[in-house]
Amino acid sequence: MTHALLPSGFHDRLPPDADAAARLERRVLDAAHAHGYERVDPPLAEFEDALAHRLKAARAQDAVRFVDPISQRTLAIRPDITAQVGRIAATRMGHHPRPLRLSYAGSVLRLRASELSPERERRQAGCELIGLDTIAAAQEVVTVAVEALEAAGVTGISIDFTLPDLLSTLAAGPLPLDGVSLDDLADRLDAKDAGAVAALAPSYLPMIEAAGPFETAHDRLCRFDVGGALRSRLDGLWKVAEAVKGRVALTLDPTERHGFEYQTWLGFSLFADGARGEIGRGGSYMIVHEDGSEETAIGFTLYIDAIVAAGLAHDERRRLFVPLGSDPALAAKLRGEGWVTVAALEAGDTPEAQLCTHILADGEVRTITT
Template sequence: MMTTGLLPEGFHDRLPPHADAAAAVEARVLEAARRHGYERADPPLAEYADGLSSRLKDGALIDAVRFVDPVSQHTLAIRPDITAQVARIAATRMGHHPRPVRLSYAGPVLRLRAEQLSPSREWRQLGCELIGLDSVAAAQEVVAVAVEALDAAGAAGLSIDFTLPDLVATLAAGPLPVAPERIESLRAALDAKDAGAVMQLAPAYLPLIEAAGPFATAIERLRAFDGQGALVSRLDALTAIASGLGDRVAMTLDPTERHGFEYQSWLGFSLFVAGAVREVGRGGTYLIVHADGAEEAATGFSLSADAIAANATPAQRRRLFLPLGTPPAEGAAMRAAGWVTVAALEAGDTPEAQLCTHLWANGEPRPL
């Protein structure tokens, strides 16, 4: 027998003031994006599973909840990520639009399983996608917009961890050949920083484990490692992106980080804020797959409104209690001035009962 009021594992109610805080984060992030030309798209919660999984190269819907649509009898998927939907919109409904297309979005996503460090299976995702370019200039813009959006949302202690998702593939196809059947195991060993496994699979890749840490140090170690110049363009691009940020954020580089970057191409980055136990967002470059098989470059980032709100500087909570009988015009004037007003609806109501910080008395707000 199900107990009334319980929710399934991985789901939770968002209560005040946390729901309000997350909504405020969402609004500020989207407004920061809008000021850079990113217009909002709002795709549906569910789509045909086959179409959704085919839009991002190597972006299979392994985390999607699927069900059979009783109307069409086709398999639908509840989106575990909105990026693929934005890719569909850009490739179809906005396929005629001059490139690049700048789109922002916000909405709930649902995942089949929770991650170890993130027990929620349902959360609100927001972000930006720049469709049509994955150049250095595009990456610089997207990273800068992500930082500005987090600033606008009130996040403090920003840091970015860069990675090179196609690093192993690039080296294995060029200066450091690796048997195809070993590449996936090598990627996993490097991601886990398992020196013993890397030694057995491909000893030449061992220096990559040490080439992780503060950005300036890590980039120099990678340049020293790249004796044949296979990574010059990527390392120059990373340096340009980092220099554009200046001292606004702390920066690190982990060239073999793989988790969460399954479909990214040459660039990936994770976004952190002070107090968070894990990243609050990710981004990078990737490829959109069109219906005819053609590929299109894109760059973007996504954030978790809940994670940002939980670690952002809390907004000052000002609630003004209006005693019973307060003229409506006085309350309207205070709301126009930026106050949140809570009107008494019965004689026994009190400011304390309504969690108010101020009392309207003698024509002015008085702190409690």
């Protein structure tokens, strides 16, 4: 047995990835702060019941649980930070005027991972706007998400919109299911299984056909809008998309529900060129207060590790080697100009050993040629 092994789903973050992750989080939080989002920093673990029931329709099946030796109550390590922000908004900051704008960054832990995403311990950063889930609120949240990614140097951004409660809205109104399980139909729609949908509820097939580029998909959904039941939310979705139109690529998939279990009228996934899978997700949801009342909210979460793994947050490495005997004042001046200086501490030290790209020679910065 070796003491160097880590549990499955865990890994060390090494240079330059750890630096890139810290820089990414800082830029995301700075972009959010510029829009009025103030940071909160909830604890890594808290009482399980507080995490499990704070967001309406959310489940805590992904949480790692253990018994607190002090209180003898079950604690859960957070699998997501949104529920904790909801608790803070409903309790410690319940008196704060709405809308309440909060941001966060930290680690989360999942009980299990998937084959496509084997990491169990991950870093998240994001924003929550609490007290509103209006079109204006959605426009702001989507815009802040895009600006945060752009500030971090991410390019080729795309947004895939969905309408998480669309299926239940149709089933409860113009398109009743007549004995068909809503969950079964949702699973088949999510899998784009047209044959199974045709067997269960053929009137829902246009939802599969509607997925695609935003404007085309939106037009198809408008034609599918039975009795005008979806008109207001489709108009709202169009206005939300217009806030970032021309800035990012836009798609719409009305059948996408996986990962949007507690979202209400709006959900969206974030992607970027070069990244494998999603780099973030957001949407509208409901926070449950202590007295059972509910409060609307909308926000987004960025997946820091996915962005870093794709190399989307790495800056060009510029390290300046400062030989022995160099003027400390000059090195300090160069650091003030943005240089990373690496000072030689012994005679045998070299720029190559310190992974430097430049060297300070005769009072000047010179590029190291290879």
